[in-house]
Amino acid sequence: MSKENLAGVYQLENGCWGFRYAISVNGKRREGKKTKDENGNPFKTEKQAFRARERAIIKAKTEKKPTKKIVRKTFKEVFEEYCEYGRNGKAYTTIKKQDSLWNNHLKDRFGSKYIDNITVAEIQDYLAELYYTEGKAYSYAESFLKMFYLIFGQAYSRNYLDIDTYNKLCINKDTKIHMPKQKIDEETDIVYFNKIEMQQLDNYFQGTNAETAYMLGKYCGVRINECYGLKWDKIDLENGIITIDRQMQYQEGLIKLVSLKTRNAKRKIYMCSKLKKYFENLVQQQKKYKKELKAQRQQNQTFIQDIKGNMISSLGLVNSLPNGKIQTVNSMKYHSRTLQGEYNINFKYHYLRHTYGTTLATLNTPEHLLCNQMGHSSSAVTHKYYIAISEQGIEELLKNLEMV
Incomplete structure (x- = not known):
């Protein structure tokens, strides 16, 4: 009998033998270990232990454990x-x-x-x-x-x-429920703006009430709820970091600042020099607004519920208007309609996030860093940006082909 067949059989210090086994039955692990037979007698030989092990395994595989009665529910x-x-x-x-x-x-x-x-x-x-x-x-x-x-x-x-x-x-991977085969002509989930469209968007949003939100989408790839839930005390200009730790939502008809959907969505985003400069100028404008529009701001401010249930002023939100009026996640709807009608651009704020991710992926940003910056709960989601065929990616491909 080969050593391979005798796996699980071992000799004791007293010269007798024992066996052990570990098998899976219906997805559950079953283990056993014996040094004596059913009558309490030790296994005197290796062969005795082996035969007893075989019988024990067969019994474990065929023996039906008592189970609770299945309760029927709809x-x-x-x-x-x-x-x-x-x-x-x-x-x-x-x-x-x-x-x-x-x-x-x-x-x-x-x-x-x-x-x-x-x-x-x-x-x-x-x-x-x-x-x-x-x-x-x-x-x-x-x-x-x-x-x-x-x-x-x-x-x-x-x-x-x-x-x-x-x-x-x-x-069971062979039988379990799964999605139907994806259509060949299915559009990619990654919709991005090309260079010409981005230039048009830059020109359109400059000087509008939505410019700050646009800049956050373009240079940080934030989600729209994160954008409008951003507070001034979460912008660290000294270190060039924006902390995303809450989002704006309508709940039961009320505007609230609530926790992010996933743990990974809570993150620190690093600002580029253009965005940092923009916010430095915006801070100076805010100081001016506080003096010149003090009465309007006090009158127009809205108090909303923050994460822990305390009420805060809309003046603490980055995207509030100079006169103190709050802007919400619905504030982009007007701009989406205008851009569609005047520029024929299918604008959704989330596409700025796609453009940000695709651009950084094309520039060979390490995948784990992009995953962190975008707040993805899975790197598989981030990976989509690396396989998306973008205009910028094609340009890089053509450059590389010239070097072959």
Whole structure:
């Protein structure tokens, strides 16, 4: 008998033998260790221990452990339990999005079905219907996939799904639910502005009430909620650093400053010399406004709730108007319409973020640094900027080709 076959068998100090094993059964680890047989007698020979080990492994693989009785619940009941017990600490926008997917789509289609009766094929057909038939965006259809994983995970943790069903739905790579194959003509998620468009945008925003927000989008790649939630005390001109630690949101019809969606979104962004110079000038203008428009600013200021629940003045926000009136995440809508009508530019503030990321990726910024600057929770998201085909990237490619 070869040494390979005798793996797991070992000799004791007294000359007798023992065995150990560790196997996986239905995704669960089972271990065993013995130095005596069923009658309490020691294994006198290596062969005895080996045979006993073989029998123990067969028994472990075939023996059915007593399991709790599976409780049957509908998809609706599981979702409601998740809402009551599993959403503590979730971001406000995440909760709103989940509620929207449920109320507008999933409730009617799956709500009354028992969770243990829903099949992989049924979900795959539904995702394909959303993406191919209804023409939903790939990323939007993907949000449904995440919801299914979430609800099935909730059901399994509460013993509404047995392990085999859960493995088939969510774990086994050969059977688990997944997104349909992406269309060949699917547009990239990375939409950016080219050089001509950026020049037009520079000219358009200069001197407008949205210039500061534009500069933050162009040179920092911040999200629009982060931009309008930025406070003056988070700008460190001496060290050239902007701290992003909160965002502006409408919640129940009220403007609030709330926590960022993910931990990685809290970050320090390094300013380029142009942006630093811009803010140095803006600080001087603010001093002027405080003197010349003091009465207006006091009258027009708005008090909003900050992260910890205390009320703060809109005068502490970077993007408030000179006369003290607050600007919100909706302030860009007018400019988007104007740019579309007068310049034929499909302007979304988030595209400034894409342009920032694509430009830095083309300039070979280390991926981990760009991931940090943009506040991505996953480097896989950042990687999209490195594989996006941009105008600037093509220019660099052509330069490199001339050197071949």
